[in-house]
Every structure is written in C-alpha cells, then in structure tokens.
C-alpha cells in the first residue's frame with residue numbers, strides 16, 4: 001500500500017498531454033488547449049482610427065485663439081472619408097472610423113461648437129495624435145497572438161477571431177472508457193431484482209471526467225466475469241482510448257476481478273492499493289499509452305478516488321494546467337484522531353465574511369452513502385495518524401463543487 005502523494009506522483013505527475021489534435025470552430029474553442037501558435041493574419045486596426053465621436057482635423061488648427069474650421073465631410077465606422085483634410089478643414093468622425101488623410105487628431109464633439117453656417121469652432125486645444133488609435137496599436141500582422149499549450153479563455157477566443165482565424169487547432173479530448181462491474185448492477189430506470197442495486201457511480205465519474213476535459217465512452221455494465229471485463233479492456237485498447245476506468249471489483253473478495261484482469265493483460269502496474277479512506281482498493285497502471293484506473297465500488301470511495309486521481313489525470317492528458325488540490329481552512333467542529341490512512345471526510349465548507357473557510361464533517365462517513373456524498377461540498381483531509389483536533393484548528397480541504 002502506498003501513500004496518497006506517492007500514488008499521485010506515479011499516476012498523475014507521470015502523465016503527459018495526449019498528442020492528437022483536432023480543428024474546432026471558434027464557437028467551440030473556449031476551454032480547449034491550443035495545439036499550435038496562433039499568428040495574426042492581419043494588422044489591428046488596419047488603419048489609424050478615431051477613438052471618439054468628434055472631428056478629425058490638424059492639431060495645429062485647434063489651438064487658442066480658436067478659428068472656425070470648415071467641415072468638409074464625414075468618416076463613419078465602415079465607411080471612411082475619401083478626401084484629405086487640409087489646413088482650416090475638419091471632417092465629422094465617429095468612434096472606430098478611419099482618420100482621413102491629412103488629419104492628425106480628433107477633437108471630441110463636446111469640445112466643438114457647430115455654428116449655423118455649418119462651420120466648427122473648437123473650444124479646447126488638441127495635441128497631435130489625440131484620440132487617434134494608430135494602425136497596429138493592438139497587433140501587427142504576423143505577430144504571435146496565442147501560444148501552443150494555452151487553455152483558451154473567452155478573451156483569447158475573441159483575440160483569435162480578431163486575428164482572422166475562423167477555427168483553431170486544439171488538443172483532442174482524452175477518450176475515457178468507463179465500465180461498471182458487478183452482477184448486482186442494473187441501469188437506472190431498468191427493472192431491479194432482489195439483491196440488485198443501481199449502477200450509479202459511473203454517472204458521477206463521467207461528470208468528473210467531462211469537467212476535467214475528457215470525453216466518455218460508456219461501456220455500460222460487465223458481469224463479474226474475467227473474460228467479459230477483459231474484452232471491454234481489449235476493445236478500449238483497440239479503439240485508442242487514453243484511459244480505461246473500471247468501477248468496483250477492486251478489492252479482495254472472490255468476485256473482485258479487476259486485479260486478475262490486470263494481471264492477465266500484463267498491465268504495467270503503478271499501484272494496487274492506496275493508504276486512503278475511503279478508496280483504499282484503488283488500482284492504476286498502463287498498457288502502452290492507455291492508462292488504466294480501477295476505482296473501488298463503494299460510491300463515496302469511487303467518487304473520492306476519481307476526484308483525487310482520475311480528474312487530475314484527465315486534466316493532465318487534456319493538456320490543462322494542474323490545479324492545487326487542497327486549500328487552507330479551519331475546523332468547524334472537534335475531530336477525533338485519525339488512523340493510518342489519509343482520511344477524506346465528506347464535509348460542509350462555508351466561507352466567513354473575512355474569507356476564512358470553516359469546514360465541518362457530516363455526521364455519517366460510511367462510504368456507501370451517496371446521500372451524504374452529494375450533500376457534501378468539500379472533503380476534509382486528515383493526514384495519517386493525525387492527532388485529535390479542536391474546532392478552530394487549521395486544516396486542508398478539497399472542494400467538491
């Protein structure tokens with residue numbers, strides 16, 4: 001049995017992003033990871049542009065004592081003025097419109113008096129370049145706008161659009177096959193016999209995988225037969241899955257077959273047990289590039305192990321940056337001394353006005369209780385052999401939301 005940290009090193013920290021890439025339209029690009037640099041195909045703005053509504057003119061014509069200027073035309077966004085602005089002249093201009101030739105500044109309309117004869121009398125002086133956005137002030141053609149490996153934010157997507165890209169090449173989503181195992185399992189909504197239960201864990205695990213950037217291949221439910229489980233594994237391998245996840249059958253009972261299947265398929269084992277509660281019977285390994293994760297069957301065990309290991313693994317494979325797993329909090333209640341395994345207690349965390357997070361374990365910690373797991377918004381992490389601790393003591397939590 002190895003520690004949580006060592007298991008994390010072997011499974012998560014050893015993983016590298018997958019190499020498959022796909023092209024996606026911009027509308028689907030947010031949140032994806034760029035697979036190549038994005039260069040500007042154009043200069044932005046492509047022309048000197050007005051930053052304000054007002055009048056384009058020559059700054060030397062807009063100094064006290066002010067003289068009237070003749071307004072010779074208009075430049076609007078999308079429809080520039082064709083002529084040139086000479087001495088004693090001005091052009092009505094709007095935000096985003098091209099600065100006409102000859103002009104070198106914009107007088108905002110609040111500082112301009114239009115007279116009955118149509119001429120313009122400035123009320124304030126302007127400096128050369130005032131309220132003008134020079135061509136290329138945002139970026140020039142050829143500039144690298146976004147770098148390979150970046151996770152695309154909404155702003156980055158907009159920048160790619162402005163750079164002239166209708167689609168982007170991004171990393172493919174890691175393909176994660178999920179197989180529930182157990183003779184007792186039926187799908188939700190199906191007829192359920194005596195001594196059967198509903199296969200619920202896969203739904204929670206799939207949601208975690210998808211939130212981490214993976215895509216799910218739902219293998220359904222396998223009976224407790226080695227050959228049946230192994231054939232799902234073989235198919236996942238043949239389909240080029242990046243990860244094959246089993247649920248249940250990871251422990252030591254006669255019908256717990258995942259270890260046997262791993263052995264039969266010569267899985268390169270990373271670990272077979274982790275010193276944690278819940279989730280001790282957690283297995284991991286690889287065959288070639290495909291990672292295998294055997295999650296324990298108890299619902300809270302499955303979800304805790306998937307939160308701690310599978311989701312960060314998928315983030316890694318997806319090329320997303322790692323996130324710190326834990327954060328600081330204080331205890332909202334006294335807690336007893338811990339045993340030898342790292343304990344992850346299903347808990348409620350609340351944030352005080354001063355930002356302090358206060359965490360209180362829920363009253364029942366049995367790993368079969370999904371009602372408790374779903375009510376929790378955090379896991380209180382207790383180190384192996386931790387002493388009992390009083391309310392108010394510092395601690396670490398893992399967010400579940």
Ligand SMILES: Nc1nc2c(c(=O)[nH]1)N[C@H]1C(S)=C(S)[C@@H](COP(=O)(O)OP(=O)(O)OC[C@H]3O[C@@H](n4cnc5c(N)ncnc54)[C@H](O)[C@@H]3O)O[C@H]1N2
Nearest residue numbers: 180199200201202247248249250251256280296297298301
């Ligand atoms: N003698 C020992 N017995 C057990 C040990 C041990 O060390 N020695 N470990 C216990 C721990 S800890 C856990 S956790 C469980 C996990 O064992 P398995 O991974 O083999 O899980 P199963 O036996 O297949 O199932 C356990 C439990 O969970 C239910 N289950 C299974 N799959 C699903 C699913 N997809 N959705 C909902 N519920 C599921 C299953 O019906 C069982 O009730 O082993 C302990 N035993």
Ligand code: MOO
Nearest residue numbers: 278279280301367
């Ligand atoms: O750790 Mo099991 O995962 O205690 O229920």
